[in-house]
Amino acid sequence: NTHLKLDGLAKSYGNFIAVEEFSLDICEGEFIAIMGPSGCGKTTSLRMLAGLETADRGEITLAGKRIDQLPVWERETPMVWQSLALFPFMTVRENVEFGLQMRGVARAERRRRADDWLERLGISTYADRNVARLSGGQRQRVALARSLVLEPKVLLLDEPLSALDAHMAIKMQGELKKLQRELGITFVYVTHSHSEAFSLADRVVIMNLGKVEQIGSPQDIFLRP
Ligand code: ADP
Ligand code: ADP
Numbered sequence: 001n002t003h004l005k006l007d008g009l010a011k012s013y014g015n016f017i018a019v020e021e022f023s024l025d026i027c028e029g030e031f032i033a034i035m036g037p038s039g040c041g042k043t044t045s046l047r048m049l050a051g052l053e054t055a056d057r058g059e060i061t062l063a064g065k066r067i068d069q070l071p072v073w074e075r076e077t078p079m080v081w082q083s084l085a086l087f088p089f090m091t092v093r094e095n096v097e098f099g100l101q102m103r104g105v106a107r108a109e110r111r112r113r114a115d116d117w118l119e120r121l122g123i124s125t126y127a128d129r130n131v132a133r134l135s136g137g138q139r140q141r142v143a144l145a146r147s148l149v150l151e152p153k154v155l156l157l158d159e160p161l162s163a164l165d166a167h168m169a170i171k172m173q174g175e176l177k178k179l180q181r182e183l184g185i186t187f188v189y190v191t192h193s194h195s196e197a198f199s200l201a202d203r204v205v206i207m208n209l210g211k212v213e214q215i216g217s218p219q220d221i222f223l224r225p
Contacts, residue, residue: 001027002025002027003027003028003029003030003062003063003153003186004049004061004154005026005059005060005061005062006022006024006026006060007023007059007060007061008021008023008058008059009021009022009048009057010055010056010058011053012056018210019041019048019211020209020211021211021212022045022207022211022212023058024205024215026186026188027186029185030186030202030203031176031180031186031189031200031202032186032187032189032201032202032203032204033189033190033196033197033200033201033203034188034190034191034204034205035191035194035204035205035207036206036207036208036213040207040210041211042158042207043190048060048068049188050075051068051070051071051072054068055068062076062077062153062154063153073102076153076154077152077155077156086139086142087131088131089130091127091128091130092118092126092127092128092134092142093111093114093115093127093128096118096145097111097114097149099147099149100113100114100149114145114149116149117148121141121144121172121175122168123141123142137164137165137168139163140161140162140164141164141168148179151183152185153185154185154186155179155185155186155187155188156188157188157189159190159191159192160172161173161196169196173199177200187200189201194222198218198222201218203216204216204218204222
């Protein structure tokens with residue numbers, strides 16, 4: 001059963017075609033990794049899903065409902081950035097609580113949910129620290145916590161583990177897999193890392209020059225000659 005359907009998405013910047021054609025049916029709770037050379041249209045595709053970029057053509061449906069016309073905050077498809085758009089003058093906890101505040105969640109409940117995610121991602125000790133004073137890896141975890149606290153149906157991630165050391169990256173892979181299992185979150189995950197794609201993805205999408213070139217299980221994509 002298709003949860004998230006991308007049908008013929010296309011995006012150009014002036015005369016330049018960034019995404020020529022992207023179609024994909026994604027099941028509920030499926031983990032999709034998108035790979036391909038730099039400039040092939042991965043981030044643009046993700047941004048169209050997030051609502052940060054308007055597609056020139058095509059449709060996006062989530063649980064049967066068109067979402068491509070909806071504003072970002074009504075899509076339930078938050079995005080975790082590679083270039084992390086955290087609020088630099090807020091504390092870690094304030095950053096994580098922000099989305100809940102926007103959704104009208106009461107203070108005590110906000111605090112409880114935020115602290116739960118800070119704990120799970122091992123950043124509780126920094127809760128009251130300004131994010132401007134964190135390392136890249138710490139910030140990346142704050143960005144993850146900020147999206148996860150919203151318990152989204154779909155999570156879009158653009159190289160979310162790239163700033164983490166190897167140990168933390170492996171730990172986070174485990175956390176993401178757990179989220180997929182326990183909460184049934186659907187993941188669309190852009191990565192350059194074969195090992196991440198191999199251990200996380202149910203299906204891997206290889207893009208090239210703005211088009212989907214191959215789709216298959218990690219075994220099909222990486223191991224077949
Ligand atoms: P990838 O994520 O696969 O590296 P992107 O989706 O970021 O690729 O970009 C695809 C192509 O579109 C690149 O050549 C990039 O330079 C171009 N591009 C992306 N965003 C813009 C933009 N806002 N204006 C002009 N060109 C863009
Ligand atoms: P990534 O490496 O994650 O694909 P980039 O660093 O290439 O991301 O791009 C970051 C942002 O800059 C993207 O969101 C994209 O929309 C924008 N961008 C990329 N290329 C161009 C471009 N040639 N002109 C304008 N904006 C661009």
